[in-house]
Amino acid sequence: MEFRLIYEGPLRGQGAKSTHKWEIRRALHPQLQRLWQLRPLETLADSLLAYPPRPDKVSVIVEKGGLHFAPLVTQRLNLYVELSVLLFRQQPRGTLITDGGDIDNRLKTLLDGLRVPHGSLEGRKTLPDEPDPDPMFCLLEDDSLVTxxxxxSEQLLRPARPDEVVAIISVHVKKTVLTHSNMSL
Structure with missing residues (x-):
């Protein structure tokens, strides 16, 4: 299964301490939610998104601190992922260490934003005014599933803040083992 996600917004190089991983999750949620409504996921959604799981069925729903997350790539489905990121940023090519953060720490922040958080408040000091979607659709159960x-990196030619990026994330979902649950993916 292959598809692309687009993220536009701040991408700071703070890694695990970054407070805007939730902004990334919230920005990508509608795209991933839409993906679950398209073939081949639409035929699997009823059972894979059931919470609590139905007897003898696999569910991808993960609960963290009372919040529900629906990752597409999970160990339960014997899936892993390969990513290719085209990162448009204000800095010219070759400028790896910048005001927005060096590229490897910015990439770590992006990967953290693609996965289910380790806790319901990971990276947040307070809860948002607008409640989180239930479930919140994420790409990854854990970033260890990225192989x-x-x-x-390209230069973003439109006006933007130094930490603002446009990221086009090409996703290639693969199987470790073929099972009934992941056969159509």
């Missing part, structure tokens, strides 16, 4: 990442 390959390639990054290409």
């Amino acid at each position: 390959k990442v390639s990054v290409e």
Whole structure:
């Protein structure tokens, strides 16, 4: 299964301490929610998104601190992912260490934003005014399911803040084992 996600917004190089991983999750949620409404996921959604799980069925729903997350790539489905990121940023090519953060820490923040948080408040000091979606659709159950990442950096030619990026994330979902649950993915 292959598709692309687009993220536009701040991408700071603070890694695990970054407070805007939730902004990334919230920005990508509608795209991933829409993906679950399309083939082949639409035929699997009833059972895979059931919470609590139905007897003898696999569910991808993860609960963290009372919040529900629906990751697409999970160990339960024997899936892993390869990512290719085209990162448009204000800095010209070759400028790896910048005001917005160096590229590897910015990439770590992006990967953290693609996964289910380790706790319901991970990276947040307070809860948002607008409640989180239930479930919140994420790409990854855990970033350890990413086996390959390639990054290409280009200069963003429109006006933007130094930490603002446009990231086009190409996702290639693969299977470790073929099962009935992941056969159509």
